[in-house]
Amino acid sequence: MALARFGTLADAATTGRLTETQRMSSTTKWTLGLDLREGAEGPLVFARWLHAKLSADGGPTLEPIHVIEQDQLGLLASADRREEALGLAEDAVARSLERTGDPTPLEGLRFVEVGTPEDVLADAAQSAEGLIIGRLAPRGKDRLRRLGAVARRLLRRLPAPTVVVPPDTKTENIGKGPLILACDAHEDSVGATRFALRMAELLGRELVLAHVVPMPYGWSIGYLPAESVKQVRADLRTGGERTLERWATKHGITGLRGIVTEGMVADELAHLAEREDALMLITGSRKLNAIERLFVTSVGSELCASASCPVAVVPPDYGA
Secondary structure, three states: OEEEEEEOOOOOOOOOOOOHHHHHHOOOEEEEEOOOOOOOOHHHHHHHHHHHHHHHHOOOEEEEEEEOOHHHHHHHHHOOOHHHHHHHHHHHHHHHHHHHOOOOOOOOOEEEOOOOHHHHHHHHHOOOOEEEEEOOOOOOOOOOOOOOHHHHHHHHHOOOOEEEEOOOOOHHHOOOOOEEEEOOOOHHHHHHHHHHHHHHHHHOOOEEEEEEEEOOOOOOOOOOOHHHHHHHHHHHHHHHHHHHHHHHHHOOOOEEEEEEEEEOHHHHHHHHHHHHOOOEEEEEOOOOOHHHHHHOOOHHHHHHHHOOOOEEEEOOOOOO
16 A cells, blocks of 8 residues: 555645634534434443544543434334333433443433434434444344345435444444545545544544555455556556546645555555554545445445445535
């Protein structure tokens, strides 16, 4: 992998140094979609860790929300126990907190009985700095259903920067390394860049700019000469470095470590995150509609479903 040096968006709203307005807005809130299933405590663990880091300077509050779904209420009602729903939910929260190793009660926890999880969380996230949710598949597990319906729908709506956390995340395996910004050198990366620079400064972490040049599947199959494949990879990487440098220059980005490689985009980014022990992968979104998703792969959704670290998908107009 080739290394280069890049840096920060030039205008005041997106430089590595936060403006006073940005500092004020960082004292709002992060919304947490609380999943009470056993083995799904990862988002809660990460949200508490992030809140502790950001609140050191009087930063944002944490808004935990658990949506009691209608089918659950229906089961309780059919068993003449509907009135116990809230108490049962509170007990489930206490058990989840115990499983994380920190039984301290969650401040500001809201139980919502009306609406779907995606509607409730999307509405709450409209006024939040970001939304933290989980997925179905644990780290390193290849399941047929890896992301989950609620996470998938929220990523399509993308009401705010949305961080998808592996369900088995624990405090000790939260990455000690940098934030990695996945940049495709298109304009939909600008919002993600603003968010990444902001989080890197607030958390005091290095920000790495990563660009993967897509390499069509099958180019390395056995009957192609090894030297030809090697040359194709080198040419792709060189072209990727030039593309990324032009994009960085256009947006006044200087001073960041840059990594350019080639291959299957989501796979390469996930491997890079593991090698760097990344705290978080950050990517933009093209906000594909349902028809477009039939023909075009969403890298953000792929990463959210499979990466071993939290993945933030950011609206293209974030911070505009």
